[in-house]
Amino acid sequence: MISFQEQIELFKIIGLELKEKIVCYAIGGSAMMHYGAKVDTKDVDLVFLEEKSLEEVKKTLSAMGFDEKQSMIKIFKRYETAKKTPVMMVRGDERFDLFLKEIITMKMSEGMIERVRETHEFHNCIVKIVSPEDIFLLKSATEREKDKADALSLLEKFKLDWRIIIDESLNQTKLGKHLFPVYLFDFLYELKEDLKAEIPRKVLDDVRKIAEGLLEEKLNVKGKKRSLGKKRRV
Amino acid sequence: MDMLELARKVEGLQTVSSLAKICKIGKRTAVNYSSLLRKAGYLTTAYGGRKIRIYRVTSLPRKERGYSFYALLNRYSRVKLAVKQQYFIYAEKEPCVEEILVRAVASESFRVVLASLGLFNKIRNWSRLKKFADMYGVGRKIGALYDVAKTVMKIRRIDQRTRKGLKNGKGGYIIPLVKSKHFQTIEKYWGVFIPFNKADLEVYKE
Secondary structure, three states, X not given: OEEHHHHHHHHHHHHHHOOOOEEEEEEHHHHHHHOOOOXXXXXXXXXXXXXXXXXXXXXXXXXXXXXXXXXXXXXXXOOOOOOOOOEEEEEOOEEEEEEEOEEOOEEOOHHHHHOOOEEEEEOOEEEEEOOHHHHXXXXXXXXXXXXXXXXXXXXXXXXXXXXXXXHHHHHHHHHOOOOXXXXXXXXXXXXXXXXXXXOOHHHHHHHXXXXXXXXXXXXXXXXXXXXXXXXXXO | OOHHHHHHHOOEEEXXXXXXXXXXXXXXXXXXXXXXXXXXXOXXXXXXXXXXXXXXXXXXOOOOOOEEHHHHHHHHOOOOOOOOOEEEEOOOOOOOHHHHXXXXXXXXXXXXXXXXXXXXXXXXXXXXXXXXXXXXXOXXXXXXXXXXXXXXOOOOOOOHHHHHHHOOOOOEEOOOOOOOOOOHHHHHHHXXXXXXXXXXXXXXXX
C-alpha cells in the first residue's frame, strides 16, 4: 500500500529524474488521497494525453527499480473488449498504472480536463487531480468491492454534483460504445441498497430513465438490423 | 464537540458574524470555535477587504502540501484572487516573489497577470527576476508590465543592466490575442501586446 506521504515522495523523485516537463492526471485512489478522502492506495493511477510523456515516466520508473508487469487484473467491466490496457509498473508492493488517454473503457474527455480541481508541480512532473465527480464515475465502471467503499467515502465527504456525473456518463457513451448510464444506475442502486448510501431518489429515477432510454434505443437499432438481415436472406 | 460535524455544518467561506449566526452563538464563542476548527485542520483564515477575517472551512482536513501559488500571489499582491483551481509547487524552499511574478506572467491568465502587477513593488533582487524571466522566456513581457505598473503605482527603480537584459526575451502576446488601446508606446518599445486598458488598472489606484 502507498500512503499519501510516500506518494508525494515518489512524485518528487520522478519530477527530479524527468528531463522535460510532463503533464499527467491522477485518478482513483491516488486522487482521493489528495482530497483527504483516503489514507492509502494500492496503486497510483496516472493518465497521460501524450504517448511521449507516458514513455518518459515509464523510463524513469524503470530507472527507479520498477518492473513492467504483463499480467492484467480484471478490474473494469468488459475488460476483455478494451483495446488499450494500462502499463503496470511494480516495485515490491508499490504499483503505478499508466494509462494513455483512455482508462480502459472510459476516455479522458475535455470536460474531465476542465473540471480538474488541483494541480501539483513536482519539478518536471505536473500532476493534475481530477474532480471528485469524475473519480466517482470512474469507480462506477469497475467491478471491485472496495471501489464501492471508495465511492461511499466520496459521497460522505463531498457534495457531489449529480448533474456533472450524469452528463459525463452520457458524454462517455457518445465517445465510446458502452452504455455508461446503465452501469451508473447499477452502481448507484447497489450503493443505496447494500451500503445504505445517501443518494437522492430523484437522481436514481433520472439515471434509470436515461438508462432505459438508451437500452431501448440500442435494442431498436439491433432489431432493425436483424429485420434487414432477414429481408436480405429472403 | 465533534469538530467534523461542526466543519460540515459551517462548510464554505464564513466570517465571525456568519459563523455565530449559523451556530446560534455569540461572536466571542464563534472566535473560539474557529480556533478549535483551525487546530483540527478544518479551517484556514484569510483577510478580506477592510481586514475582515474570512474563514475557509472544509470538512476535509488539510494535509501537508507544497506551496500554494495563489496563496503566495495573494500574500504579495493587493489584488486578491478567488481560486477555482489550486496550484501547488513542491520545492525545498518557498518560491520567492520574483519567481511568483514570472510564473504569474507566464500563466497567460488575465486576472493572474493583473494581480501580478502589484508584485513589482516587492521585488528586491532584479537579477534574480531576470534569471527567472529567462528561464520562462518572458523577459520582454516582464519589462513591459514593469512600465505599465509604473504608470499606476510607486515602484522601486529597476537597475539598467536588468532592464536591458530583459529585452533579450521573446515578445508577442501576454494573453493570447488581447491588445491594449492605451499603452501603445510601451507596446512598441518592448514588442509586446499589453492586455490591459487604463480602466483595468483602477483597482491599484483605490
